[in-house]
Amino acid sequence: MIRAHHAAAVRAAEEPLLAAGEPLMASAAFALATHVVAELRARGRVAGSVVLLVVGGGNNGGDALFAGTHLVRRGCQVHAALVSGDVHPQGLAAARAAGVVVHRVLDDADPAAAVLALARRCGVWVDAVTGIGARGPLRDPAAAVVAALAQERAGWPQEPVVVAVDVPSGIGVDDGTVEGPVLPADVTVTMGTAKPGLLLPPASGLAGRVEVVELGLDALAAEPPAACSLTAADVADLWPVPGPDDHKYTRGVLGLAAGSQAYPGAAALAAAGALRTGLGMVRYLGPEVPAALVRTRHPEVVTVPGRVQAWVLGSGVGPEDAARTHELYEHLRAALDARQPVVLDAGALTLLHEDDHLPDLPATAVLTPHAGELAALLTARGEETGREEVTAAPARHARLAAEITGATVLLKGPTTVVAAPDGPLYAQHDATPWLATAGAGDVLAGVLGALLAAYGDLLAAGTADGGGLPASIAAVAALVDGRAARLAAGLPPEARAGVPSWTGVRGRSGAPGWTGPVPAGGPALTGVPIAAGDVAAALPAALRTVLA
Known part of the structure; x- marks a missing residue:
């Protein structure tokens, strides 16, 4: 670290x-x-x-x-x-x-x-x-x-x-x-x-x-x-690796309420992110269109109600979808009553715009906004804020949102910032700009939800809440997701920010500079375009780089 x-x-x-x-x-x-x-x-x-x-x-x-x-x-x-x-x-x-x-x-x-x-x-x-x-x-x-x-x-x-x-x-x-x-x-x-x-x-x-x-x-x-900022060694310490006596229920069961008739792909991508982490089970609950897509893409997913240890709510749900938003609210209330950790993404974040119909959130509730969504949440809760202000001071605004809501906040961006109401901030700069693509946040929500489910019983017991474990888990998810994006784009898994490549030397433009051969390696390796599904597919390889 x-x-x-x-x-x-x-x-x-x-x-x-x-x-x-x-x-x-x-x-x-x-x-x-x-x-x-x-x-x-x-x-x-x-x-x-x-x-x-x-x-x-x-x-x-x-x-x-x-x-x-x-x-x-x-x-x-x-x-x-x-x-x-x-x-x-x-x-x-x-x-x-x-x-x-x-x-x-x-x-x-x-x-x-x-x-x-x-x-x-x-x-x-x-x-x-x-x-x-x-x-x-x-x-x-x-x-x-x-x-x-x-x-x-x-x-x-x-x-x-x-x-x-x-x-x-x-x-x-x-x-x-x-x-x-x-x-x-x-x-x-x-x-x-x-x-x-x-x-x-x-x-x-x-x-x-x-x-x-x-x-x-x-x-x-x-x-x-x-x-x-977490490193690969920290992931190895925190990642739940199954033992010989584990089974699907001890490895974690994730409840997934994501996707909608308009955006069914979000459900499939969140499920892919969760499954590729090695989770015990994903249990999907939602309308028939996204449910059918999830079953087709991921036959491992169970689509009937039952036991879960954590939830992912809201990916691919628009605030205009009143019926689906109400379902998210019911799932959130049930999760809070059961002290289960929960990821609130996209449409589920709008549930927090008013503070009079929900209890204070625990740190085991993890919000995953981008800058615009965080600005909207803060504004709705009385802190007038614009996207530009969040982008200019991400750490300050992530911490403010955590203090207002009581939750852990994972603020997505070129550098992912994780803030709890107290404790250190986490900053993870592990990805590639190619990750800025539709559906990438859905995959990350699935990865994070899977990790929370693996720790679900411990977190529900309340013994780890005050120790900053939810924030650490969120940072781990961001690191592994970022590494998967780099691998999918054809880049080395570990970012080496600031290492320039050389196609010439300044002396060749007429200034003295230094002289000598151009170092081998050629132009900087920038990678190739990726889609969100590529990131999910690369998750096992990314985990191999940190668990080996």
């Missing part, structure tokens, strides 16, 4: 080490230089490469300046553009003494143009403008410099490589918001622990590959994380 901590917790953990004279900056600078060297080596050679340090005030600027001394010793030509009048004095002195070429761009009439002129000569840009102490959007001149570099970088999407120090400058360190210009990083070298903004969207999409440098911040082990 990747754990992220708020900036205040990081600073508190650093204080006793700094008071004891621990050389944290020296360790951070050496690690930063090591990662820059690794990026250079992967793309050609180290000696002779040209590196730009974009340096602001604060300790991360000091990290970059000290790192520059190591890079000079490795044969790099290093330039430091100072975009603050108050940079780390010891770092600046060391950089100058080592041979780093220092540019006080604030003395130029147009600092952004001056930095851009330097940047065009360099194959690596190190973003050390602001660190974890910054709040809010960047201010000029740093804002203008970062905006100019981001625009230049967009014109050269595969070069240069951008390495951010601790966090990409300008992101919301604690909440993942992006309120102003940010230079997207290929690699973020973060110190001591991950920061929430490196995991939470939309900022997580600008961090690239995150490399955590161990600094011995042992005090953080006792601090609950602010945000987490």
Whole structure:
């Protein structure tokens, strides 16, 4: 599990080490230089490469300046553009003494143009403008410099490589918001622990590959994380693998009330998602048209009432379908009365728009909205919100919805965010953009429902509710579903965000950059289009990658 901590917790953990004279900056600078060297080596050679340090005030600027001394010793030509009048004095002195070429761009009439002129000569840009102490959007001149570099970088999407120090400058360190210009990083070298903004969207999409440098911040082990991202090892720990004495009822029975006369495919896709996880049984209850389709596609599904241990409600049910919506309401009331976990998707979410006809939901009720559905739910419950606001701050709005409803909220998007009323946020960036296709949410609802059914008796007993298990289960479902989408699209199962491919080097455009051969591998592997059914079919292969 990747754990992220708020900036205040990081600073508190650093204080006793700094008071004891621990050389944290020296360790951070050496690690930063090591990662820059690794990026250079992967793309050609180290000696002779040209590196730009974009340096602001604060300790991360000091990290970059000290790192520059190591890079000079490795044969790099290093330039430091100072975009603050108050940079780390010891770092600046060391950089100058080592041979780093220092540019006080604030003395130029147009600092952004001056930095851009330097940047065009360099194959690596190190973003050390602001660190974890910054709040809010960047201010000029740093804002203008970062905006100019981001625009230049967009014109050269595969070069240069951008390495951010601790966090990409300008992101919301604690909440993942992006309120102003940010230079997207290929690699973020973060110190001591991950920061929430490196995991939470939309900022997580600008961090690239995150490399955590161990600094011995042992005090953080006792601090609950602010945000987490599950890995394959976590799935292996949580996934219910049957034993020799298990049977279909002990492996979990999922009740499925999804699909409608207008949208029968949602029922079949949700059933496919559940069945492909290895669930004991799916019991479908619904109109004849979707029921017939489910029986045809999945003869394993039982279509008569009976025992269930969890429910999936609402996929493929429109709010205008009054009769079907009433059926969802009855199923929800029965599930709550029986303390059974339940997934509320699509049409079932509208049942929560009023709070006077349902009891408070437990954390074992998991809502699965996209941004528009979450905005509608919050607005209906008195928090006027638009889709754009949810997209700009997904973590904040997912947590708000969890607090208002009492439920666990899985907010679908490029990075899936899972929030319970309390406990850490989960952020899973495991899928591919090809997953943005009709029916994909139905498959995910089936996967999640199957997992909840496997844990159904435990969750119904109430012993695991307060331990954050429903949120963990929701994050596991998102990870496995994302891996299945990647496999279906012909991609490696594990996302490697921020690893660029190379079709050329900047030196070929006339700028010095670095020289040498283009690394093997060719253009970035982007995958092929997929449909929702392909994702369901790839679920067993995705599970193999985490359970093997």
